[in-house]
Amino acid sequence: MENYEMPTVYLTFDDGPNQEMDEILDILKEKNIKATFFMIEPQIKNYSDVVKRLVNEGHFPALHSVTHDKSKLYEGDPLNVAIEMEQTRKTLHQVTGVDSRLTRAPYGSKPYMTDAFRNGLVQQGMKMWDWNVDTVDWKYHNSNPELILENAINGMKGLKDGNDPIVILMHVTKGTATVLPQLIAFIENEGYEFSAYQPDKHFSMNFWNDSRL
Template sequence: MKKVLSMFLLMILVIFTLTNGQAIALDKVETSNGGETLSFFKSIELIEEEKSYIPIWRFLEAVEGELASNSKSLTIIKEDRWLKFAHDDQTVETSSGDVHQEKVFFKDENIYIPIKYVAKYFGYDVQFIQEETQPSTNPLKGDLENDMIPKMEQEVVVKVEEKPQPRKVYLTFDDGPNEHIDLILNTLAEKQAKATFFMLEPLMAKYSDSVKRLVAEGHYPALHSVTHDRNKLYYGDPLNVAKEMEKTRQTLLELTGVDSKLTRVPYGSKPFMKDPLRNGLVENGFKMWDWTVDTVDWKYQKSNPRMIVENVKAGIENLKNGNEPIVILMHVNKGTASVLPEIIDYIHGLGLECAPYDPNHHTSVNFWQDDRL
């Protein structure tokens, strides 16, 4: 009986579901030759250059693997084996000492990996299935001996009850990157929080490793101009803002492969961004965010960082019962970095989620209430 039961349990295929009900990954299943197969629903697959890619976290969840990353690479680890993907030259190094061409890429806030290559290296086969199948009974219940044969052909579906999604808070950081960026990124990683960074073009070039790191760690890179000079941006040619944002966009694209169209203009959009300047952004496909919570950290970061925390609390308190997006304005500086852990703990304590900007679900947040942006 024990032997039969053991064989039966090895054949059970468990489907996990996201909170929205969409099946995402299937557990490991032992095959007749002693190997294991990972199954994924076809809806999560992306095809690039005739290869199948899936989000890295889906693979890690299925095999209980680990991820290590820095500004230059990301490494998938399972037990004593690992694969290290280099961001710059699209190579992969294996724990066996081999190096060859293989890439990962970023899309829709996910890191995508070549699933068949990765799975094979860690000892798995991969299959994609079209849709979920519903068993008539649960083979984990009832008489295993009497019902053994028909149930071995079925898939066991384990449903996860839908849970309400926590309200999102958008931590946004202006004027970086600079020497304080890695401290902020370390805190975000430790607290499992995501953010959006509005960056200056010359500083992106200077701190390119930090830009690549923040993208690799799931934060959203956005545009904050080249000069940060109100006279150069807001006077003269009405396309000045759009031109500076385009140059910033091109530099970011060259560094990371991310084509970001989200901008925040220096000093905020009022009173400077009158119709001609906003028209220039719209005509060039840009979006524009201001903020709904001002920490005034530029003023207090040296003299009284505690005020930054208090301003966050007051701002969220004013917004938490409404529908307006909670977009918090901060800057990449030492004072803000020092109180960021407390700010994130406060947000999480309210049951809110620190999320990055999602270009696929843009929400208009600008002082002019211009829905085009």
């Protein structure tokens, strides 16, 4: 009988960097876990030291637009998303020397990232990740952080019998940092391994099942 190999878990954090980043990085450092951070361009400039820190500590820096604004990204020119991601890429490269091509569309790729928008990313040589476990921490980080943990565990249990990698959506918030050690403990106890995104081991993880991304 073949040994069953557990899928790898990718912890991903959106909307940083901000004042909560150091606490999350401290937890990840203590646990020796690498994660992936989808960051907003003006905040990369404002928190350049913490961006340098996350790269130095082995995490992967990824792109999450300039404006994070639905009306600016998804209305009008279908190249808007690609243009914002390219600006974010350039700023990140200036700060860290890392040429990151991994993007995450604000609010997720469905329904906004139709063919024309996705074509723009492909033309820029970008990749795009969504997720398959949503903690809904954007909603509960202030009111009920324990629900973040519960949503993550239930989402993972729903994928228990699959072999696909597990990509967990979180945001850089105080509430998320509060429950992160418990989430890590659960994942470790279940026997999963953690990884940050690795460009040379890219796999498709988007709601459109677009294999180009």
